[in-house]
Amino acid sequence: MDSESARKIMIVGLPNSGKSQVFNNLTGEYTVVANSPLTTIQLKRTRCRIGNQICEIIDTPGLHGLYVHSEEELVVRDAIFSDRPDVIIQCMDANRLKQSLTLAADLLTLSLPMIISLNALDETSRKGIWIDSEGLSRLLGVPVVESMAIYGQGTRELKGLLEKARRAMVKVRYGDVIDDGLLTMGAELRDDFPYNYTASLLMLRKDPFIMGQLAKTYGDLKVKSIQKEADEIRGRFRGNINRFIIGKRNRWIDDVTEKVIKKQKIAPREFSQRVAGLSRHPVYGLPILLMVIYAMFYLVVNVANVLSEWMTAMLWTPVETLITRVFPSGFWHELCIGEYGVLSLGLANALLTVLPILGVFFLLFNTLEDIGYIPNLSVMTNRVLNKLGLSGNAILPLVLGFGCKTMAVLTTRTLRSKRERNIVVFLIAFSIPCAAQLGLNMSILGMMGAGSFIIAFSVLAFIGVAAGMGLNMILKGEEKIPFIQELPAIRFPRPMPVLKKTYYRLYWFLKESLLVFVYAALALFTADRLGILDAVKRGLSPVIEGVLGLPLAMTDAIILCFARREAGAGFMINLVRNGEMDYIQSIVAVVITTTFAPCFATVMAMGKELGARRTLMMMVAIGISALVVSGSLRWILITIR
Amino acid sequence: MKNKRKDKEEYLERLWELKEAGSESLDDFMRAVKDDYDPELLDSLTSDGLVELDEKEKRIKLTAGGADQARKIIRAHRIGERLIFDIFGGDFETAACEFEHTVTAELVDGICTLLGHPGECPHGMPIPKGECCRSKASTAHKQVVPLKDLEIGQTARVAYINTKDDRQMHNLDDLQVRPRSVVKLHQKYPCYVVECEGAHIALDEEIVSSICVWSDNEPNESDKSELLEFGRKHRKRRGLDFLFGRKR
Structure with a gap:
């Protein structure tokens, strides 16, 4: 497949409008979809065959319009300008038709072949809203496919239409002065740049980036002359031209929606809206959050732990017996099933200890994600975050940290203030356990009783708040950025998508880390044989045993944690099961492994977002704080008891 | 005489706009007034002490007194535009002629109240009385209030958004939170949650304060029973009376 012949198809749409789902449907691959904005934060491309053609499908992060304010919003526009897709598929969330049309108005100016995938029609029809998709197609001049992407409905029609996609001809009219001006401006770029109309409009609206972008390719001179033209048009125009353009566009949107939307006067009161309201309620919100956490804890402890123990008994014990019969002791016995055995610490740890726990946890976590509960928490936490010097916009990255810290660190680029970005990255790296770790922590502490879970997580919450307040004081203030956050609609969880996502998350876990488990076991085994491990342990024993009061074997767990969180946690679970750690030790162990250092992938993401120097500084600060916190926690717990 | 005053005011307006644009150049001024340029008029403005003209340097600017007068004219002009713009939704050039066709009885009552229930039109013909005159309402039924003053569950149409920040x-x-959109307030604490065109949005107080809505819009049928809505309306109006009274 050479790159010349592939047809580029770019999927564009508002945040949380189902782009990734359409991507999955078209390509047959799987990328994570969730009922939350910021699920996709980087472009994703893949090639596949649709009909008789080889296509390159490009999934993009959410976009509200082509006029952008900041670098991070530029990603998609840059991709359109530089990739020059052959077809654009706009995912429209039927619930948010007007907002989608704002984007459509911009996309139509590109004059590219375009198809609209009108998504989530199941939800609008339940609400008593009917959308005339044929009328919409007529008014916009591009094909519209009715779809319910999550169930795969509409995919076949979309594929069929890809070949018939037509160039968009409809444009919003802004009156003679502007329309003629845009044509004159566009004419100067015509031969060089296919999207000259769009570029002219953006220049007229004083988009902060378009000048630089065009100047890079077409030279300062040309851009200056067009800029002069734009100034002249603005001069001929009284008042704020931007507002005028937005006003005209909104008028067009109102006209279109008036023609295509029919609403029943009475709609069923939606139970899901009730749930949404309650989950953000100032009084009921907190108990609901606590109940959700408790339910997860309960299920992880009572289902996952039991499952894991049962699997160990059923699958591991026979293997162990067999190997002991063949190699009663000695090198091979140790290598296979010894303390650092490839089978015991490697395979069994991953497959029998960690996998069942993650399975249960991801099932619950993905259900919450599908409901859309997690981003709705941003309403509850807004005020707390203000105390930490963070605007409400910082909530989403923080909350997403409970899913995957690496992704969460990458989403901090949506934060406009540098100061906020630093605080949020620090908090994610320091005090927030990722989904895998959260599940495993629940499992470890579950064996000690709910009290230990409450203590450990109160400590984590406390140090998170304390660290935020500390950073807020240290880092110098910037102007406050107002908080505007779109919340995903609360939905009933749908079993198939949840199961599918759980399957893929477990599959990725095995694919990415099964070998890491084995290599880590091998490395520890070798280090142990060479006596290095003992030396390290002896060196660290004042800290591990002295300060933290943990068994020396925890050194191995902490080392494993660097490689892969789950490997370290799996090792700890076995320590607890074998009775090598008591109540206090388990709590301290969970706190130190959660806070001490983020995993390798997160560190790489931090380096990418903050630069190497700052990352290093942060890692040192995190390491020291983790030791101080865990050490004093142990001291306090012992004193109290 | 009357026309001359109007022309002078036009000049003062243009000069104010130049001031806003940061220009004192006579050329810019001449460009702004185009064919209506009249040196005599400028002279008379100068002799009135409203304008400073430096013909050598080709500079022109408002004096303190001139700026004061220009400010009043501009204010009147823009408030007028604002009124029509908010009610008719943007197309204020042609809106005036459409006035009597577009306006609702409710709105006429509101304007009538604001004008103190006038009895005659400017031509001296009697104005038929409305509901508001009979009840001697002292508060306009429809008023623009900040979104945060709505009650939870209330729906309202956005009038304008007070923000300098583009x-x-x-x-x-x-x-789609913009003039003429319908918003519904869901929650005020810990932060504001507003529903707009099918999406839920969390906002902080600062932004919610900058959004102004027409209060007392049509109640949302699906939401509360008539009785509750009725009670709320009355409560609301008393609250506004209080506000209005305090302002006076």
Whole structure:
């Protein structure tokens, strides 16, 4: 497949409008979809065959319009300008038709072949809203496919239409002065740049980036002359031209929606809206959050732990017996099933200890994600975050940290203030356990009783708040950025998508880390044989045993944690099961492994977002704080008891 | 004489606009007034002490007194535009002629109240009395209030958004929070949650304060029973009376 012949198809749409789902449907691959904005934060491309053609499908992060304010919003526009897709598929969330049309108005100016995938029609029809998709197609001049992407409905029609996609001809009219001006401006770029109309409009609206972008390719001179033209048009125009353009566009949107939307006067009161309201309620919100956490804890402890123990008994014990019969002791016995055995610490740890726990946890976590509960928490936490010097916009990255810290660190680029970005990255790296770790922590502490879970997580919450307040004081203030956050609609969880996502998350876990488990076991085994491990342990024993009061074997767990969180946690679970750690030790162990250092992938993401120097500084600060916190926690717990 | 005053005011307006644009150049001024340029008029403005003209340097600017007068004219002009703009939704050039066709009885009552229930039109013909005159209402039924003053569960149409920040305006516009959109307030604490065109949006107090809505809009049928809605309306109006009274 050479790159010349592939047809580029770019999927564009508002945040949380189902782009990734359409991507999955078209390509047959799987990328994570969730009922939350910021699920996709980087472009994703893949090639596949649709009909008789080889296509390159490009999934993009959410976009509200082509006029952008900041670098991070530029990603998609840059991709359109530089990739020059052959077809654009706009995912429209039927619930948010007007907002989608704002984007459509911009996309139509590109004059590219375009198809609209009108998504989530199941939800609008339940609400008593009917959308005339044929009328919409007529008014916009591009094909519209009715779809319910999550169930795969509409995919076949979309594929069929890809070949018939037509160039968009409809444009919003802004009156003679502007329309003629845009044509004159566009004419100067015509031969060089296919999207000259769009570029002219953006220049007229004083988009902060378009000048630089065009100047890079077409030279300062040309851009200056067009800029002069734009100034002249603005001069001929009284008042704020931007507002005028937005006003005209909104008028067009109102006209279109008036023609295509029919609403029943009475709609069923939606139970899901009730749930949404309650989950953000100032009084009921907190108990609901606590109940959700408790339910997860309960299920992880009572289902996952039991499952894991049962699997160990059923699958591991026979293997162990067999190997002991063949190699009663000695090198091979140790290598296979010894303390650092490839089978015991490697395979069994991953497959029998960690996998069942993650399975249960991801099932619950993905259900919450599908409901859309997690981003709705941003309403509850807004005020707390203000105390930490963070605007409400910082909530989403923080909350997403409970899913995957690496992704969460990458989403901090949506934060406009540098100061906020630093605080949020620090908090994610320091005090927030990722989904895998959260599940495993629940499992470890579950064996000690709910009290230990409450203590450990109160400590984590406390140090998170304390660290935020500390950073807020240290880092110098910037102007406050107002908080505007779109919340995903609360939905009933749908079993198939949840199961599918759980399957893929477990599959990725095995694919990415099964070998890491084995290599880590091998490395520890070798280090142990060479006596290095003992030396390290002896060196660290004042800290591990002295300060933290943990068994020396925890050194191995902490080392494993660097490689892969789950490997370290799996090792700890076995320590607890074998009775090598008591109540206090388990709590301290969970706190130190959660806070001490983020995993390798997160560190790489931090380096990418903050630069190497700052990352290093942060890692040192995190390491020291983790030791101080865990050490004093142990001291306090012992004193109290 | 009357026309001359109007022309002078036009000049003062243009000069104010130049001031806003940061220009004192006579050329810019001549460009702004185009064919209506009249040196005599400028002279008389100068002799009135409203304008400072430096013909050598080709500079022109308002004096303190001139700026004061220009400010009043501009204010009147823009408030007028604002009124029509908010009610008719943007197309204020042609809106005036459409006035009697577009306006609702409710709105006429509101304007009538604001004008103190006038009995005659400017031509001296009697104005038929409305509901508001009979009840001697002292508060306009429809009023623009900040969104945060709505009660939870209330629906209202956005009148305008008070923001100087272009970026904030864009952010809100991307979410279709803009004049003429219908919003519903769901929650005020810990932060504001507003429903707009099918999406839920969390906002902080600062932004919610900058959004102004027409209060007392049509109640949302699906939401509360008539009785509850009725009670709320009355409560609301008393609250506004209080506000209005205090202002006076």
